[in-house]
Amino acid sequence: MDTKALYNLSYGVFILGAKAGNRINACVTNTCMQVANDPVRIAISVLNRNHTCQMIKDSGSFVLSVLDKSVSFETIKRFGFQSGRDVDKFKDFEYSLDANGNPYLKKESCAVISAKVVSSQDLGTHMLFVAEVTDAEILSSRAPVTYADYQNEIKPKPAAQKPAQSEKKIIGWRCKICGYELMQAELPADYVCPLCGHPAEDFEPIYEA
Ligand SMILES: Cc1cc2nc3c(=O)[nH]c(=O)nc-3n(C[C@H](O)[C@H](O)[C@H](O)COP(=O)(O)O)c2cc1C
Known part of the structure; x- marks a missing residue:
């Protein structure tokens, strides 16, 4: 089996925000898709070892900032290359809170989607969360960034x-x-x-x- 074939699947890039107790945190993900209508449901897949994963398990909700083409590598690095266990990723960084208190980015994002978990399945490395969308808003008219854009244009060569x-x-x-x-x-x-x-x-x- 040539697992590189799987790299031809298309993805977006998101900041996945969560809150547990009085702590907020977020990480970069490339795995989200709409899986049902009426009620609208989405699925996300999060590394079990990620701090954000534990926070979503604890709180049962999350928010996705859908990153757009203006996103900088600095933002990806801040949320995707370090863990909220070690640093406060939102320190000196502009953010907003959704109705559930989960943090999202207004800049560099074309949409925000809030959701409440309805089921989860442990896949070993990752936890698959299926969640009902409780709110959604368009933030800019810029196009969403794709995982391929990240690999080819945003990540330094x-x-x-x-x-x-x-x-x-x-x-x-x-x-x-x-x-x-x-x-x-x-x-x-x-x-x-x-x-x-x-x-x-x-x-x-x-x-x-
Ligand atoms: C481009 C990119 C895509 C990523 N995609 C995912 C993903 O789909 N799921 C995931 O759990 N982590 C993904 N990560 C890794 C997390 O963002 C990273 O492990 C982060 O440091 C976790 O932070 P936390 O421990 O504060 O949750 C991705 C990272 C990058 C840079």
């Missing part, structure tokens, strides 16, 4: 200049899908990216300067 590899020592490995860096010389064959769940074959070496 790795340095074009390749070092003389035989002479350079490998000091780490970078996930080509989400940019996560593992700073150790050896990459285990069964390693899976802790951020986006992609396997070892999607990592490229980082050489010493």
